[in-house]
Amino acid sequence: MLLGIFGIILSLVLLITLAYRGMPVIIAAPICSVVCVVFSGAPILASYTEVYMPALAGFVGDFFPVFLTGAIFGILMTVTGYAEAIARIVTGWIGSKGAIPATVITSALMTYGGISLFVVAFVMYPLAREMFRVANIPRRLIPGTIALGIFTFTMTALPGSPQVQNIIPAQHFATGSFAGAGVGITGAVLILGIGLLWLEYRRRSLKAKGEYFDSKESEKVSGGMADDGASAPVAVLAPPNNVVPFLPLATVFAVNFACTLFIFPRLDWSYLEEDTFGGIGLDDRAGLWAVLLGIVAAIGLVIVLNFRHRQELKTGFYEGAKRSLLPIFSTASEIGYGAVVASVAAFAVIRDSIFGMGANALVTSVVTVSITAGLTGSSSGGMTIALNALGGDLRAMAEDEGTSLEIMHRLTAMAAGGLDTLPHSGAVITLLIVCGLTHRQGYKDIGMVTLAIPTTVVALLVAGVTLLG
Template identity: 60%
Template sequence: MVLGIIGILVSLALLITLAYRGVTVVIAAPTAAIVAMLFSQAPLLASYTEIFMPALGGFITSYFPMFLTGAIFGKLMTMSGYATDIAQTMTRRLGSRQAMLTTVLTTGLLTYGGISVFVVVFVMFPLARELFREADIPRRLLPATIAHGMLTFTMTALPGSPQVQNIIPAQAFQTTSFAAPLIGVIGGTAIFALGMVWLEYRKRRLMGAGESFADLTALERRSGADADVSTQAQSVVMSGSPSRGSESLTPPNHVVPFIPVLLVFAVNFGCTILLFPALDWGYLQEERFGGVTVDERAGVWAVLIALFLAAVSILVLSLKDAKWLVGGVADGARNALLPIFNTASEVGYGAVIASLGAFALVRDGIFGISDSALVSSAVSTSVIAGVTGSASGGMTIALNAFGEDLAQQAAEQGISLEIMHRITAMASGGLDSMPHNGAVITLLMVCGMTHRESYKDVGVITLVIPVLVTAALIAAYLTFA
């Protein structure tokens, strides 16, 4: 058993190291799983084909439609010029003096409006860079500012978020994306406010020390020239563009671009609150549908419909260029493949670890931390998300391993499953932002910064503050509920 625990720790260290060094998780996850299997003397081939792959396939089966429609929607928003126009409109309204606030709010609007966190950084970076240049804000704060809008309050806290991190707990607890709206709004507001306080504090401190936007980054100093590293990174990561290259359309006015974004929220809300409860779902009990209930699928279905209709609305609003925009659908579909396979591979890794005998000690340790289902859910999700470097992957692993027990325990303790949903989602967005997190690595690469230059602020914004706010919400609920 001791050897098995050592194997799990070694495999985790290997997974983190490989991810940090840029090895794709599709390769790193099964490699790390093999190490854990060897230490535990588990059968390699059987564990890979009968445990790793079914878990990987199960995640893809459940969430690929969301990744697909989300990626296509994000591609169409970029090609149509809508995303850029929204950012420029927000900039004009708030002004360059509020460069950081403008960046956070615009990024948050696009993320909450349905553009995946894997895509929005490429939309926001060029605009944020110019805002920072005009306001002469040190460039090292660019990644943290963009991260605040895409990886914190809009990803897990605000009710109705179409991001997958807000949908996964809906599957486990049979809730909806609008679960526990009051807790979500309070938590989201607190994370937003504390994040802005930190960013403003850091801006004053760095500028007071004489640092400015014009200072070369470490990457630029090493290259010996003021090269636009971020542009090179963007061309590598976001490969495959339509015939017009990187060209995008010009919206007819500054109102139209907001329509698809608002449509995502309106349709998601309408399906969840009004349409689905009014429909007869009795046919779901037929054998061919596996006995699934609408409560188990409502969150996914509502977001799926919302993203699909929002994508269609872009084509309708740009009829004269619809043929060219349709050409980008294939690129959007391709952009969905790597993110979901990365996450699914982490889920497969977690399934293998959970199948090992030594994992029973880990499970007992997590449940031994507290008798509260709420605390156990938050801790298990946050720890595993930190280990895998993925909020969605860590949450899926935790809920697959503990979800039924946590739901039963919550019912016995009188804890609302909606509260379980919201706290679990928020907990996934804390320790996941360790240095090996894929989104963090991509963000730093696109912004042309190093971990040494910018991770301190990214860590405070996306890790420290969300963890503290989530812990405070748990304490408040257990004290006053």
């Protein structure tokens, strides 16, 4: 048994190391699964075909529509010029000297509007770079500023977020995407407020040291991926006015909100109990379906508004479809790895230790998801691994204790968005590559706004909810 536990730990260390060194997770995850299986004494081939692959396929089956539509939506918002227009409009409201809050707010609007996180990163970098150049702010702050807008409060805290990190808990706790609204809004305000204060402090501190946009200390070591136009689609159309670019984002929220709170509850879903549909209930899929319909409706609106430019939109569909594949299969590979770990006998000892630590369901869920997200370097991957293994037990424990599943949904999602951005995180590495910076230049601020601040806020909210009941 000790050898099996050692194998789990060794495989995790190897996964972190390989990811940090740049090996794609889609390759690293099966390698690390083999390490875990070898030390546990389980059969390698059977574990791969009967455990790893079904788990991978299950995640793709559940969430591919969201990844696909989110990526397509992001590309369409780019080629229509809507994304750039939103950035220009927000900058006009705040002023060029407010490049940091303008970048955060623009990134947040796109993320909360349903555009895939990675697409937002590619879209925002050239826009943020120009704003920072005009305001003469050190470019090393660009990654942290974008990260605050896309990897934190809009991804996990704000109720109704269409990002997959807000959908996963709903699949396990029978909640909706607007679950725990009060706690989520409170957390979002704290994360945003403290994050902006930190970035402003850093701007003033670097300015006092004589560092500006073109300072040697802030120069890029290599060209950003968005610089050559190959990784960030160029806007080929121009929105007719300042209102139109915001309409698709508003559509995602409006449709999601209406379906979750008004439309779905009034429809007859009794047929879902049939074997044909897996004997599920509305609560098992409502969060996913509402978000999916919201994004599809927004894509439809973009098509209607730009129908005469069908060829450009067609190209956007193709590009978006391609962009959706690597993110979902990378995450799904981590899910497969987690399933292999959960299948070995040594994992039962770890699971029993977690439930034997004497904490309530909320604390157990938050701690478990935080650890797995940190180990895998992925909020969605870590949360899925933890909840696939322990979600049913956590839900039963919460119901026995009288703990609100809606609050547990919100804080579990927020917990996933903390330790997931350790230096080996694929999202962090991608963002730094996009911005053309190294960990030494850009990670300090990414770590503060996406790891230290969200983790602290979640700890405070968990303590507050526990004390106030």
